Amino acid sequence: SYVLTQPPSVSVAPGQTARITCGGNNIESKSVHWYQQKPGQAPVLVVYDDSDRPSGIPERFSGSNSGNTATLTISRVEAGDEADYHCQVWDSSSGHPYVFGTGTKVTVL
């Protein structure tokens, strides 16, 4: 089945930029979605189809996808951005269509 690999953790100072990667074989051929999950809460969609934002999500959240790596970028990081971030794709080549990444903990210093 398709595997998505994320770094376990990313640390960033307030006001700086956080970049969270999601690695997968030829991931650029897939649409990548990103979810934010704060402690004890359900995931919230922050980016879909590589770079689109649902209504209500700040423009500080952006996404890109190229080659074997997709990236979620959080600009002007705030304390409230501290959370786990999960990438997700749909993989039609296996019987396991909805694949999630390993998750990245973003810590705001």
Next chain:
Amino acid sequence: QVTLKESGPVLVKPTETLTLTCTVSGFSLSNVRMGVSWIRQPPGKALEWLAHILSIDEKSYSPSLKSRLTISKDTSKSQVVLTMTNMEAVDIGTYYCARIIDGYDHFDYWGQGTLVTVSS
């Protein structure tokens, strides 16, 4: 306003069957474009997709758990039900239901989740 809410037992015994219910509002399960998935998350671990239902005839399951899972829906009650047989300790975690609109492949709304523990 779209909402999903999971309900079910907090504690099940090993070998027992788990039955979880997802009650939705703000959209209709009779709409052929509205799908609901179940996703779980063991403590401190990654999200894992379990099963999906779009219509009575369109269901899909995680290959590794397919023999243990059954998903169904009752449109009159706005509910999607997941059963998982032969529960064991590795099944401990938070179980979420989430919505997918047909034609898209991301989950736009999630329930709050329900924590399930397996212990005798």
